[in-house]
Amino acid sequence: xxxxxxxxxxxxxxxxxxxxxxxxxxxxxxxxxxxxxxxxxxxxxxxxxxxxxxxxxxxxxxxxxxxxxxxxxxxxxxxxxxxxxxxxxxxxxxxxxxxxxxxxxxxxxxxxxxxxxxxxxxxxxxxxxxxxxxxxxxxxxxxxxxxxx
Amino acid sequence: xxxxxxxxxxxxxxxxxxxxxxxxxxxxxxxxxxxxxxxxxxxxxxxxxxxxxxxxxxxxxxxxxxxxxxxxxxxxxxxxxxxxxxxxxxxxxxxxxxxxxxxxxxxxxxxxxxxxxxxxxxxxxxxxxxxxxxxxxxxxxxxxxxxxx
DNA sequence: CACCAATGCATTGCATGCAATTTAATTGAG
DNA sequence: CTCAATTAAATTGCATGCAATGCATTGGTG
Numbered sequence: 001x002x003x004x005x006x007x008x009x010x011x012x013x014x015x016x017x018x019x020x021x022x023x024x025x026x027x028x029x030x031x032x033x034x035x036x037x038x039x040x041x042x043x044x045x046x047x048x049x050x051x052x053x054x055x056x057x058x059x060x061x062x063x064x065x066x067x068x069x070x071x072x073x074x075x076x077x078x079x080x081x082x083x084x085x086x087x088x089x090x091x092x093x094x095x096x097x098x099x100x101x102x103x104x105x106x107x108x109x110x111x112x113x114x115x116x117x118x119x120x121x122x123x124x125x126x127x128x129x130x131x132x133x134x135x136x137x138x139x140x141x142x143x144x145x146x147x148x149x
Numbered sequence: 150x151x152x153x154x155x156x157x158x159x160x161x162x163x164x165x166x167x168x169x170x171x172x173x174x175x176x177x178x179x180x181x182x183x184x185x186x187x188x189x190x191x192x193x194x195x196x197x198x199x200x201x202x203x204x205x206x207x208x209x210x211x212x213x214x215x216x217x218x219x220x221x222x223x224x225x226x227x228x229x230x231x232x233x234x235x236x237x238x239x240x241x242x243x244x245x246x247x248x249x250x251x252x253x254x255x256x257x258x259x260x261x262x263x264x265x266x267x268x269x270x271x272x273x274x275x276x277x278x279x280x281x282x283x284x285x286x287x288x289x290x291x292x293x294x295x296x297x298x
Numbered sequence: 299c300a301c302c303a304a305t306g307c308a309t310t311g312c313a314t315g316c317a318a319t320t321t322a323a324t325t326g327a328g
Numbered sequence: 329c330t331c332a333a334t335t336a337a338a339t340t341g342c343a344t345g346c347a348a349t350g351c352a353t354t355g356g357t358g
Contacts, residue, residue, distance in 0.1 A: 217316055
């Protein structure tokens with residue numbers, strides 16, 4: 001690849017990931033609209049359906065998001081009646097996020113979603129598997145909770 | 150994969166793409182800060198370095214962004230002196246985006262960036278190649294400029 | 299025990315993304 | 329030519345993301 005090709009848009013993995021991420025979100029939108037939630041709220045619920053009663057910090061580690069994003073988002077989920085935000089009496093710095101009844105029940109409605117999306121991607125099981133593995137490897141490699149020189 | 154596993158965060162390609170995209174942006178940030186631009190401004194410049202003098206519409210098709218995102222972003226790039234926004238005299242609905250001298254010269258500074266980032270990803274050439282191909286396939290499959298039933 | 303650094307969350311400010319609407323220019327049917 | 333439909337940008341409103349900062353609680357030290 002010559003000097004000029006290096007900077008071409010279609011040669012950038014970063015751009016492919018960036019564009020894919022937004023296009024995937026658009027695929028989800030109509031379904032999530034019906035459920036009354038946004039994409040970020042959806043992945044937050046995915047995390048909670050898997051492990052309820054997390055602190056904001058733990059949720060942030062799981063989702064790679066910080067309190068600046070999560071606090072307002074969780075307040076909206078609380079206003080929508082899907083989660084509760086409870087300050088931990090044993091350590092009042094922690095706020096624990098717990099699913100409400102409606103929050104738990106929404107899982108049922110979401111269970112068909114991944115299948116519908118995957119079929120829309122037109123990827124074979126193998127392709128999807130391989131892509132997923134590559135992304136996870138990349139994620140592991142670049143995510144540095146604390147930077148060292 | 151049973152019914153419960155289907156909704157696990159780590160089984161969602163969508164989440165892997167979403168998280169990867171944001172982590173990659175963070176990798177770029179320190180370098181782009183030095184250049185005085187943001188990540189979205191960077192990919193916009195990538196597109197323009199490859200093909201100068203595009204309309205907003207064409208730029209949007211290239212970047213999968215709409216005028217709602219591009220108009221303010223291009224105004225910032227114009228304020229920074231990197232591009233010009235010129236209404237096409239032949240069809241005044243079109244606004245053409247052209248690189249200025251400084252905008253062209255910034256390409257030099259950017260040319261080392263992809264290499265530095267790729268090395269930070271820790272992926273082999275093969276892995277990167279395969280990942281990129283998978284993402285492009287996915288992008289082609291899901292991007293529908295106009296929806297059909 | 300008093301104090302201070304560390305921790306967890308909230309807030310602020312800025313830059314996206316994108317749907318929906320508006321505005322201005324152009325095109326095309328009659 | 330005339331006016332309605334189409335098209336390209338711009339604008340508006342809402343929801344992220346994230347760095348930087350603020351604030352309250354807690355833990356460790358002397």
